[in-house]
Amino acid sequence: MLRTALEKDTRVTPDLILPYDGVQPDFVSRPVWCGRGSTVIGAARIGAQAWIGDEAVIRADGQTVILGDRFWLGHRSTVHIATRTHGTRVGDRVTVGRNSVVHACTLGSDVVVEDDVVILDGAEVGDGAVIEAGSTVFPRATLPGGYAYAGSPARPSRAIGADEIAERAERLRERMGDGSALPPGEVSEVDDSVFVARNARLRGRVSLGAGASVLFCCDLNAEVGPIVVGADTNIQDNTVIRTRADGVVIGRDTTIAHNVRISDCRIGARSLIGIGATIASGTLIADDVMLAAGATTDSGQILEAGYLWGGRPARILGPLDAEKRAMMIRIVEGYCQHGREYRAAQEASE
Known part of the structure; x- marks a missing residue:
């Protein structure tokens, strides 16, 4: 029933929804917004009030992706899994900026992932953390909540409180309204195996x-x-x-x-x-x-x-x-x- 309802309104439907191994994505309720080129595939469960930016990709092809309520995914950002080893699990009220990758890891609730961040396989980020722009969270790293992290590898830079976390999340979300995605171009003739x-x-x-x-x-x-x-x-x-x-x-x-x-x-x-x-x-x-x-x-x-x-x-x-x-x-x-x-x-x- 929800899938049918989504298909009636392109503003709340990803541009491309595909099954993987016979499993369709599961939306708890209509997303707030789905941008141009947005893609959701396979065994992904997306919580209430999701916001999926232009050309953002959520791909659950081999493991599950579970995203909590009020998940915001910025333009050209990617959520994916490690096929043989790890799914991805994200808590509530998590904001991900532009051109970032959340890959086969676990994020707590009230986490802010700024622009151009990479979070790698097996990493765990606690509740109430900020990963600052341009940082890389290395595989299997454990980042306790209550801190801002920066660098490659990401290391704690200072303690951070709930008010500042909420403010930084809001700033990211405001910028997400400035999408600049272009429509897909023409694809040349290609081999049948491509x-x-x-x-x-x-x-x-x-x-x-x-x-x-x-x-x-x-x-x-x-x-x-x-x-x-x-x-x-x-x-x-x-x-x-x-x-x-x-x-x-x-x-x-x-x-x-x-x-x-x-x-x-x-x-x-x-x-x-x-x-x-x-x-x-x-x-x-x-x-x-x-x-x-x-x-x-x-x-x-x-x-x-x-x-x-x-x-x-x-x-x-x-x-x-x-x-x-x-x-x-x-x-x-x-x-x-x-x-x-x-x-x-x-x-x-x-």
Whole structure:
């Protein structure tokens, strides 16, 4: 009954609702607002009075996402799970700003996550905490409530009270009214094995290899230089690739995670670019590289093969061992499967 009611009013319906493994999202009540390009998929339960911004993505494909009442998700932000290990659980009255990622973690109630934040797998954030703009919460970190946290990794900067938390949440919500999303662009002819989400935006000379996938609310702008994506490479939700000169080339069997920002560069085969990373123009990333979540590169930087890189700017953190290589292969295989499933679900919904 609720699903039928939602479909009657586009202002309170995500632009794209898809099942995963036969499970549809569950809305406790009508959202307050759903922006253009907003996407909700799979075993997600969204509490009362939700607000979902332009091109925001909630994706529960393999584990559950449970969001409490009065959840606000800013423009181009992403909520996701870790398929094999963690779901995502969020308390009541949580506000997430723009271009942030809440990934396979637990957030208490009355938490504020500001713009450009990444919260990673297994992290736990207590009630009444603020994660300040640009911060990264590392995997399995425990952040007690009552503090503001900043940095990468996020560390307590000072104690914070309920009044200031409420004020910062309100400021974020006020800015969310300034959405600037554009309608999806035309998608060129692609191989039958390729998945391009209906609300992804592809412009200019974009070439997608067999088995590649471009997920929800991605923006690939190749109106200046070309974008070439190798076979079986996945580009995940809310990633933005924009060419200004020479273009972008990404090798085969590579993962570009959620909310990555990429300018003119070369990224090799069998690599992984972590959540919320930024790749500067002129970067050369060799084959078999893992770049950690939230990392950045300098213009013209070269990332050598066979290493885990991280930091701002990126530096070598250690060798790419057998366990990490196996994990990277599993992600590629999993997203090839996701691509096939999403293509079928998207076609069935048209």
